[in-house]
Amino acid sequence: MQHDNNKEITSLLKKQRPLIYRWLGDRIFSLFIFALGITVILCTVLMAIVLYSDGAPAINKFGFFGFLINKVWDPAIKIEFGAFPFIVGTLITSVASLAISFVPAIAVAIFTAEYSPRWLAHITDNLINLIAAVPSVIIGLWGIFVFAPWMRDTFYTNIYMWSMDNFPSLLPILGNPIGYGMATATLILAIMIIPYTTALTVDAFHKVPKEQREAAYALGATKWEVVKMAVIPYARGGILAGVMLSFGRAIGETMAVAMLIGNKNTLPFTILGPASTMPSVIVNEFREAVENLHLSSLIAVGFYLFIISLVVNLVAAYIQRRFSITGARTV
Amino acid sequence: MRLFSKLVLALLILVMFSTPLLYAQRRVELLGAGASFPAPLITAMADEYRDLTEGKVTVNYQSIGSGGGIRQFGEQTIMFGMSEAFLSDKIIRGIEQNTGGKAFNMPITLADVVVTYNIPGIDKGLIFNGEVLADIFLGKITHWNDRRIRNLNPDKNLPHLPIQVVHRSDGSGTTNLFTSYLTKVSKEWENDIGYATSVNWPTGIGANGNEGVAGIVMNTPGAIGYNSFAYALLNDLSYGYMLNISENVIPPSFDATSAAANIELPDDTRILFTNTPNPIGYPIAGFAWMLCYENMEQNKAISSKQEAEELIKFIVWTMTNGQNLSQQLGYAKLPSAAVERNYAMIRQMKWHGEPIGKNILEK
Numbered sequence: 001m002q003h004d005n006n007k008e009i010t011s012l013l014k015k016q017r018p019l020i021y022r023w024l025g026d027r028i029f030s031l032f033i034f035a036l037g038i039t040v041i042l043c044t045v046l047m048a049i050v051l052y053s054d055g056a057p058a059i060n061k062f063g064f065f066g067f068l069i070n071k072v073w074d075p076a077i078k079i080e081f082g083a084f085p086f087i088v089g090t091l092i093t094s095v096a097s098l099a100i101s102f103v104p105a106i107a108v109a110i111f112t113a114e115y116s117p118r119w120l121a122h123i124t125d126n127l128i129n130l131i132a133a134v135p136s137v138i139i140g141l142w143g144i145f146v147f148a149p150w151m152r153d154t155f156y157t158n159i160y161m162w163s164m165d166n167f168p169s170l171l172p173i174l175g176n177p178i179g180y181g182m183a184t185a186t187l188i189l190a191i192m193i194i195p196y197t198t199a200l201t202v203d204a205f206h207k208v209p210k211e212q213r214e215a216a217y218a219l220g221a222t223k224w225e226v227v228k229m230a231v232i233p234y235a236r237g238g239i240l241a242g243v244m245l246s247f248g249r250a251i252g253e254t255m256a257v258a259m260l261i262g263n264k265n266t267l268p269f270t271i272l273g274p275a276s277t278m279p280s281v282i283v284n285e286f287r288e289a290v291e292n293l294h295l296s297s298l299i300a301v302g303f304y305l306f307i308i309s310l311v312v313n314l315v316a317a318y319i320q321r322r323f324s325i326t327g328a329r330t331v
Numbered sequence: 332m333r334l335f336s337k338l339v340l341a342l343l344i345l346v347m348f349s350t351p352l353l354y355a356q357r358r359v360e361l362l363g364a365g366a367s368f369p370a371p372l373i374t375a376m377a378d379e380y381r382d383l384t385e386g387k388v389t390v391n392y393q394s395i396g397s398g399g400g401i402r403q404f405g406e407q408t409i410m411f412g413m414s415e416a417f418l419s420d421k422i423i424r425g426i427e428q429n430t431g432g433k434a435f436n437m438p439i440t441l442a443d444v445v446v447t448y449n450i451p452g453i454d455k456g457l458i459f460n461g462e463v464l465a466d467i468f469l470g471k472i473t474h475w476n477d478r479r480i481r482n483l484n485p486d487k488n489l490p491h492l493p494i495q496v497v498h499r500s501d502g503s504g505t506t507n508l509f510t511s512y513l514t515k516v517s518k519e520w521e522n523d524i525g526y527a528t529s530v531n532w533p534t535g536i537g538a539n540g541n542e543g544v545a546g547i548v549m550n551t552p553g554a555i556g557y558n559s560f561a562y563a564l565l566n567d568l569s570y571g572y573m574l575n576i577s578e579n580v581i582p583p584s585f586d587a588t589s590a591a592a593n594i595e596l597p598d599d600t601r602i603l604f605t606n607t608p609n610p611i612g613y614p615i616a617g618f619a620w621m622l623c624y625e626n627m628e629q630n631k632a633i634s635s636k637q638e639a640e641e642l643i644k645f646i647v648w649t650m651t652n653g654q655n656l657s658q659q660l661g662y663a664k665l666p667s668a669a670v671e672r673n674y675a676m677i678r679q680m681k682w683h684g685e686p687i688g689k690n691i692l693e694k
Contacts, residue, residue, distance in 0.1 A: 075502075076510070076525035144538075144546040152551075178495050178554075180536050180547055263500030263537025274536040280500075284539060287367070287396030288502030288528040290416055295398065 048306060055300030058293060067300060073265040075285070081297035083278070083304055085267045090277040090308070092269070093182060093257065094250035097189035101246065105197035106239065112198075113205035114227055125202070132195035140259030143188050144180075148260060151187070152179030156272050175270020178262075182275040185261035189253055193246035200245060204238020205231055236323050244316030251309060254279035278305045358386065359641045362632060364393040365400020365413030368504050368559065369440050369619045372662050373413065376653045380645060388641050397504055397528065404434075404622045407631040410642050412622035415442060415504025416528065417601040432625030435676045438600050438618035439649055441663040443560040443588040444509045445615070446571040449548050450475055450492065453569065456582070458483045460574035461516025461606065461614070467555060468496055468513060469520065470534030475553065483574065497547050497556035500537025502528035508617045509557050512605035557615075560588070561661025577610035585663040587613035593666035600672050618669070621646065623676075628683050636682045643680060643691050646673075 052059075058081060059067055070082020108128060112121040156177035163170040175181065208231050216230040232239070262274025263284060269275035276284075282298050282305075289295040363373070370392060377390035395403070397414040404412030405422065417436045418426075426434040446459055463479050466472045472479060476489040499506045510526035524530050538544045544556040545566050560583050563570045572582045581587050591612030592604060606614045623646070624630045627639040650673050654664045665673075680688030 072531075074531040076527035076530040077523070141546075144543065145550060149550045176495070176536070178536060178551060180538070180551075258500065258539050259543060263539075265531060276500075276537075284501040284537070285529050286502075288398050288504070290398045290401060290502075290528060 048303075051299055051303040051306055055296055055303045058297040058300040059303075061293065067297075068304065071267050073281075075289070075291060075294045079291060079293055081293065081300075083297075083301050085265060085269075086276055086278040086281050086301060087304065087308075088267065089182070089261070089269060089275045090251055090279075090305070093186050093189055093261070093275070093277055094247060096186045097193060097250050098243065098247050100186065101190040101194045101197060102243065105194045105242075105246075106201060108194070109198045109201035109205060110227055113202050114223070114231065128195045128198050131191065132199075136192065136253060136256040137259070139188060139192060140256040143184065143256060143260045147188065148179035148184050151184055152177060156183070160272070173271060175273025177272045180260055180262045181271075181273045182261060182269055183272050185257050185275075185277075188256055188260055189250050192253060192256065193249050196246040196249055197239075197242040200242030201235065201239050204235035204242075207238070208234045237320050240323055241316065241320050244312065244319070248309060248312055248316070251305070251312065252279055254283050258283050278302075278308075359388050359638055361388065361390045361411070361638070361642050361645055362409050363390065363411040363413060363621075364395050364403050364409045365622070366397040366415045366504060366619055367394040368415055368442055369413055369662070370394035372440055372657065372660055373649075375656050375660055376649050379653070379656060380648060383648075388645060390645060396502070398502070400622070407629075410630065410632045410638070411646070413439070413619060414622060415617070415619050416507060417618075417620055418622065426624070430624055430626050430629035432629065432681070433599075433679070435623045435625060435680075436599060436601055436620040437623065437646065437650075437673045437676055438592070438665060438669040439621045440619050440657060440665065441588050441592055441616055442504060442508055442619055443583060443591075443613060443616040443663060444505050444512075444557050445560045445563050445583045446555065446573075447545065447548050447558050447563050447568040448555045448571065449550075449552055449569065450490065451552055453487060453489070455569045455571070457487065457569075457571045458574055458580055459571045461512065461576075465513045465517030465520045467494055468498070468533075468535070469517075469524075470496065492553040495551050495554040496532075496535025497544050497551070497554050498532050498535050498537055499529075499540070499544060499557075501539050503540075504528065504617075504619070505541070505557065505559055506530065508603075508605060508615055511603045511617070512615045515606040559661075560585075564661065573614050575610070575612065575614045576606055576608065579610055581611070581613045583613055585658050587611065588616045588663035589666045591616040592618065593668050596668050596672050598672060598675065600669065600676075616663070621649075623680065625679055626681055627687070628681075636685075636687070639680075639682050640687055640691060643677060643688050647677060647691065650674075 062070055062082065067081070067083055068087070069084050070080070071084045072078060072080045072082050073085060074080050108124065112124050116124065156179060160171070160174060160177040163174060212230045212234055213226055216226045221229060257277055258280035261276055261280055263276045263280060264274035265276055265281065278301050282302055285294070286298050289298055373390070373392045377392060381389050392413070397416055400412040400414045401416075401418065401422065403409045405426065418434055423434050446464065448457065450457070460483060463472065463483065466479070473494055475492045475494055481489060507526060507528045510520075510524065510530050513520040513524070514526045524533060536547070538547045538556070541558050541562045545558055545562060545568055548554040548556040548568065558568065558570075560570075570583060572580050575581050590609050591607040591614065593612070594604060594607060594609050596602060600618065600620070603617055605617060607616070623642075627633055627642075633639050633642065650665060650670050657664050674692060677688040677692055678686070680686070
């Protein structure tokens with residue numbers, strides 16, 4: 001009896017709006033969610049506006065493109081600033097670290113998702129995620145006290161000596177093998193971004209439908225061939241998403257890089273020698289920038305960094321949409 | 332019902348947060364911000380002073396850097412600022428226009444910078460002079476057994492090791508002091524590099540903070556860097572002695588730093604006395620200043636005469652008994668020359684024309 005009644009009421013209400021959408025709690029919730037969503041967008045826009053307006057004195061003085069391509073950064077004598085060395089440093093370190101980390105990251109993902117027994121996959125997964133959880137200042141400290149001296153004694157000095165004997169023309173490109181420089185910073189960055197690529201790739205692998213694999217096996221493919229032909233192509237959207245996330249992370253990484261890159265503000269940079277990046281110069285000089293133009297230039301560097309990150313993210317979204325196979329869209 | 336309980340919870344939280352605010356009205360909180368170098372000293376002084384006043388006066392000091400200190404002082408969000416660079420003429424003129432009175436720079440403690448190095452087999456005590464130091468940091472002297480370093484240290488057996496220059500990458504008062512010294516002793520440095528909290532270094536690698544420079548120096552044979560004296564002492568770094576302008580070898584010490592500042596000072600104490608004329612002074616030393624307004628009622632951060640008076644009392648205390656905390660924390664004591672100048676400035680401090688600074692000093 002009651003059941004019938006309910007049915008009647010529901011069908012009656014269906015003509016207007018479903019009952020569940022008219023509950024007060026539901027309305028409050030949707031308003032709340034809407035407000036939060038708008039806040040995030042507003043924050044981003046406000047950030048861009050503030051970065052631009054605070055950086056405006058520098059951008060106006062040196063010009064929008066002038067600031068971008070000016071190679072001088074001199075807060076003491078000339079009071080002249082340009083972002084070019086830092087843009088170069090940022091792009092080189094992030095692209096190089098991405099290139100270095102790509103193959104190991106994918107390899108770890110293939111291993112944990114396809115090859116290893118479950119208990120081992122569990123351990124490797126956790127260990128890899130642990131790298132992402134370590135604060136970058138800790139990684140930087142480890143880099144200063146352990147990694148950089150070790151790299152210097154094991155590789156850099158030997159490479160330097162070897163090229164001194166065999167290819168003296170290489171020396172100006174190699175630079176000072178002191179251990180604190182672009183090569184060390186890039187390697188540390190590569191280690192730091194591996195978890196991002198790996199995590200998203202593993203997720204993408206797990207989302208490959210079982211039928212896909214089984215079909216490949218049915219055709220007589222070996223395990224490697226299954227991974228190569230059925231799994232990776234299907235998951236490439238997710239892999240690219242991971243790569244782009246890593247790239248964004250590498251561009252923005254601040255503390256570990258600032259501690260290890262050697263912080264040289266003038267071009268040219270060398271492979272082993274010191275260099276610097278956009279985030280590192282900001283974190284280095286922001287606190288004690290007494291000169292107004294100096295502060296404003298640092299904020300302008302932040303503005304350009306914002307733009308670069310934005311472009312990277314947009315490109316990433318585009319690539320991901322282009323390359324995803326329908327149904328395997330991840331994240 | 333659930334909504335009601337949430338409201339009650341929100342109310343409770345509000346009450347919890349506002350209670351300390353209500354209490355704070357009876358006490359005085361002195362709000363300051365600025366340089367990070369003197370922060371440990373100011374914090375220790377604040378603790379001591381709170382005990383001394385039985386909790387009546389607390390000092391809240393935020394270490395946000397000299398640049399931030401100067402800016403917030405100008406924006407009047409703090410009662411006093413702290414800086415390792417004195418206020419420029421331009422800023423002082425601006426403040427005079429806005430408040431009708433001066434902005435005071437009062438030395439509160441001293442900073443000193445030592446040259447730290449890592450040469451296998453050589454302990455502290457390598458002797459440097461200004462020219463050699465400038466040429467090392469310009470990249471013109473490249474090996475430790477260079478003739479000019481050997482001449483200064485005839486009894487040391489210096490190896491043929493490349494010199495690795497390490498400097499601060501973050502803007503810092505330490506860099507400001509060090510480069511101001513190099514500017515005074517080397518024409519080339521003065522023309523090409525100059526002095527500031529961060530400069531365009533001609534050579535070497537940059538490390539973040541005192542700890543970054545120390546870390547790289549300790550881990551790199553042949554490295555030379557510069558650190559604040561206290562930091563080098565605490566971390567047992569090898570540090571050099573300086574040949575000062577009077578050709579005396581000065582091992583860094585708190586007394587030598589105080590002596591460096593014990594010279595004829597200008598009334599407003601705005602002076603960089605690196606390369607000090609005092610024959611027993613250590614040449615790479617400088618003041619850290621406290622910033623205050625002459626017309627204290629003009630500072631929007633100070634809301635009552637009581638607050639202004641407590642602030643002056645605290646400042647007087649930091650310059651007298653407060654200085655006893657200095658050496659155990661790794662800071663040199665203010666010399667009498669600086670304290671005298673400070674008293675002269677405090678005498679001028681007013682609240683709506685009433686000379687409260689003078690009244691407090693006379694008590």
